[in-house]
Amino acid sequence: MSSLAIPDREYFLDIKRILFDEILSKNKINEFNNIRRSIYGNEKILSLLSRNNIRPGQISSGVSDRKAYKGYINQIISDFSKDKFYREYFPSRGNPEARTALSIYESYKLSTSISYSPEDFCLTEGSTGAITMIFEYFKKNYPDKEILIQSPNYYLYKFAARYYGLNLKELTPTLDNRNPFFISVNSLIFNASKDTKLIILTNPANPSGEIFTKEALRKLFLFAKRRNILILVDELFAELVFQPQEYVYSDQVASELQAMSNLVIVKGFSKSKNLVGLRIGYLYSKNQELIEGIALISQQRSSFSVGSNFTGLICLDAFIQSVRWLSLYQKNNDYKRLIKKVYRDFTPVQSITEKTYVNLTCEYEAYQKYFASLMKFYSERFDDSLTFLVKDISAKFPKISAFNTMVKIRNLEGVNSFDFMINCFFTTGLKTEIGPCFGFDQKTWDDTLGFWLRITFAQNKETFIGGLKKFVDFKKIYLGNRKKFLDSGLSF
Incomplete structure (x- = not known):
């Protein structure tokens, strides 16, 4: 059972005023991806979300929750402390x-x-x-x-x-x-x-x-x-x-x-x-x-x-x-x-020759452990995404490379993808990147290619599954109550 609630009419009227009076009227480039970014970063919209206890999140961030290899951080700290390169x-x-x-x-x-x-x-x-x-x-x-x-x-x-x-x-x-x-x-x-x-x-x-x-x-x-x-x-x-x-x-x-x-x-x-x-x-x-x-x-x-x-x-x-x-x-x-x-x-490379063979061996072994753990993490999140969305996916790509994948979502034929994306954000705080973010115009996606969602499976499991759950829950209430949500009438 979904725990999501549909915000009231006044909330959406406030959102609509900001969208048309500030974002669209002041944007020189009224293009899908540019408007999406403007909406996600608008302080007034974020304030409205906060007042309605809606916390922003994302499943298409393009940034990993995993930290960098510690040896690389140590190298940076060492070089800066020795005043190397940056001066x-x-x-x-x-x-x-x-x-x-x-x-x-x-x-x-x-x-x-x-x-x-x-x-x-x-x-x-x-x-x-x-x-x-x-x-x-x-x-x-x-x-x-x-x-x-x-x-x-x-x-x-x-x-x-x-x-x-x-x-x-x-x-x-x-x-x-x-x-x-x-x-x-x-x-x-x-x-x-x-x-x-x-x-x-x-x-x-x-x-x-x-x-x-x-x-x-x-x-x-x-x-x-x-x-x-x-x-x-x-x-x-x-x-x-x-x-x-x-x-x-x-x-x-x-x-x-x-x-x-x-x-x-x-x-x-x-x-x-x-x-x-x-x-x-x-x-x-x-x-x-x-x-x-x-x-x-x-x-x-x-x-x-x-x-x-x-x-x-x-x-x-x-x-x-x-x-x-x-x-x-x-x-x-x-x-x-x-x-x-x-x-x-690597004899011509002083940053390497100043290290010992033992030091470099330890560095390589530590990196191998780090990288194996990183890829295992990405593999598990990839599997989690397809398992959780199994009933909502009509097409998917095979498990080839880490970080991102794209899936086609069922039952969204005939839906204005821009409206779905922004209403999902206004209702759940979830930032998504969908088909029109990656090329063509929105009409090509909505009429020909369908509704595709990019998933960045580089987040910790709790955050990631929580974001997928919000997406699935929103899809259900949106399809059953479309008249209660903002209808922008826009297509980019």
Whole structure:
């Protein structure tokens, strides 16, 4: 039995006045995601919720409840206490030592005839900074060309394209309730035109968690090489795949096909390291024209990456991930021997060579325990979400990568998804991210794709299950009493 109560008419009238008189009338960009954020952060609405004993919560936060690895926090504290890094200016591409460590780590994936250099890397303000600099580069160099992206996808791509005045073409997914998928290389190739200059992949996909196969990536890179198209691969969630041996890194494929100049990769520390606020990101490519253009943009912005302040952390993580990668993909279980090998390879990196072999071994072992616990936590929350929502889901994605997934909710056909989302917040305090947050217009979702909910299964169990329960309870009372809720008459 639901414990939710429907707020009274006066409450909804107050909400409606704020929505129309303040939020909608003062917003220059009346777009679904922008209005959603404005509603969730409006102080008057939050005050109304508080007076009605409604506490905000979320099941689509995009932020983990899990803490960062303690060894990384200790590294930051140690470097700051020794006045390292933060008191210096660095080149526009970022601290050379950090870029050297990253180049060594990322080179392990490539064939012996190819390797990255520090000059192939730029540190950025999170992966967001990397994406916006690439878009700014395209605005300057290819203002009339086309960008292809499969939606739903990370909303920043659409925002950035609009901001820079770029031609972004969203591709509608093919959805089968029994076996849904949002990603398709064949669709990207089929829809590419003579004006297509950039194709965007998120791998693993956000919000669905899908990954691209090696066969699909080969097909796309052969096409891109033939047509001189750049592929941007967003690998923010790449370390969070439940079966990591199944994940195929894009530069492995591109290097085999001599298509490295057709690739730029974006990464960050927000999701896999749970270090959202530090804004550590980086991009890298063997396309020197692109990298030099990005470096110039960084210099002109005069916003030298804050990641340089955390060079010790970046170097330590690059070392640990190098050992992990060699152990996983070369199937070498003798990690102590691998630590010695990687230690030799990291000779140019002072932040590593100043540590002892024993210290690095202990650090690696501690990280492995931390990461195993982290992935177990995410796995359990994923299972919890599907178990709790089993009667409310008509389509779902398989358990491939951690952090986010997307599910299609039953019995919401014909429902205005904007009204459902805001009434859910006004009644339960629950913040949700639904289909229109990730691309297309609301009509495409409501009329064609259906009601899809992104779930961030990175919260502690009590909070997470509590949020899912609020969602299910609200759905029941909303469908049975729609006339008692706010009818905005809006669609974005």
